[in-house]
Amino acid sequence: MGFSDFFKNFKREDSRDRKDAVQHWTKCPSCGAVMYNKEVIESSYVCSKCSHHFRINAQDRLNLICDSDTFIEYDNDLAPNDPLAFVDKKSYTKRIEEGFAKTKRKSAVISGEALIHGKEAQIVIFDFSFMGGSLGSVEGEKIVRAINRAISKKQGLIIVSTSGGARMQESTYSLMQMAKTSAALGKLAEAKLPYISVLTDPTFGGVSASFAFLGDIIIAEPGAMIGFAGARVIKQTIGTDLPEGFQTAEFLLEHGLIDMIVSRKDLKHTLSDLIKMLVPYENTYIYNS
Template sequence: MSWLDRVRNSLPFIAKRETQDTLWHKCPGCSQMIFIKEYEENLSVCPKCGHHGRIGPKARFVQIFDEASWTTLPTPQVADDPLRFRDSKKYTDRIKAARASTGEQDALINASGRILGRKAVVGVQDFAFMGGSMGLGVGAAFVEGARKAIAERAPYVIFTAAGGARMQEGILSLMQMPKTTVAIAELKEAGLPYIVVLTDPTTGGVTASYAMLGDVQISEPGALIGFAGQRVIENTIREKLPEGFQRAEYLLDHGMLDMVVERKNLRETLGQLIGYLCEEKAAA
């Protein structure tokens, strides 16, 4: 027996401490380690660099709606695998894994409630559910949210976060672009506001459809917003793109957004906008 083994065996046994895996969060923006409780209390925004982390529907509803004022709307039922698609995995297996990890049926969840006392229907895309990709489920949920808003004479607010159309549904996913556009037209015909809040990232077919058709276009700071990726564009036009291209602040400077709002101010901003856009119509 070596001297190291003798010393090790002579020491009193200390059981390994059991700790949670989520005590710390590494910020993607500044790479600093943040105590997870501090991070969540700051609305999943880095207190050091201000990087806005990605959050799901439940956290978003808690942050946006008045306390205990909202109810989640049922998720529309659609065909899970209309094309019987398979790559390295079956599409049905990918859907099951996404549902197990997020606890949601699909990538877009709606809720109805009040923001600063004013009625609103809010839809939130969850990037954790297959990259927030737009398929039959997302299209159906968007239409349901818009029609619920019409029924309640309330605005429809959508928080976008997506990598684009869902490739496993092929042409059926692309058909959701005109489908959601028609739903927005129904909102406008009813005289109701449609407000878009773009979060990181919003790209592809979502950007090419309902993400850019709002009466008011808002974004969180630093959000990636675009259609194609930066490298694809550079290879196509054979030019170097400006620094910060496709980020919220750049798009605000070039007229594609109306405002960039920090997460802590979103609830108040949305409540004020709804008041401006809805109360005059109600009075008329």
């Protein structure tokens, strides 16, 4: 091996070591602290330095709020089609394929039922990794079916939202889901069963303009960005400077638009307590999780 070849191999190995090191560490986007990935996972994906709540996928969130091995998924065979043959920079079909490749799921929501500290509930959780958690016809249908199951089984409903809004690739089909889900929630209210809405970062557009803000109890994670349109769009529309942090969970709580802010580590206990208070339970399971 020549002298120059030695340094080429040295640089290549050094580059590989750096890449491996990066994969084991996470940098907080809020305070810039660098944490070992294991530490991030053990802290429920919350920064140990500034309490910033990282975005997490639907499966991780299920694991955080449900008792172990109690979640039963429904309607996971439902998949969107492309009735409009929609194409922007990519075809809608291609975007669906990319969403599946990222999440191994056919839609932006997981729906089913589980126990939360031994208390039954219907649960719907959005996954931002699938097309930005956008609301399409399949997502709306899965929400409505979860509502119907809650009514049939006399259970509470929990929806955890993280979404950019209605899915533009489905046009009116997507917008219909706003009315469809809202009407179904009206039936849940008539049945005197609670709906707990959990808003996480980000929750915007048609989701925030429909079922996300129809909860009997509305909870948000600390620091979550929540609104309808983005701040830049609003400013361009009204031509006025906006209050600092006006779309944060803290601002919404201060102005009475949500009921509480709950840190991720306390969310499971909070949901369990609310279900216990609001659902007329005949059966509560003793479950150690």
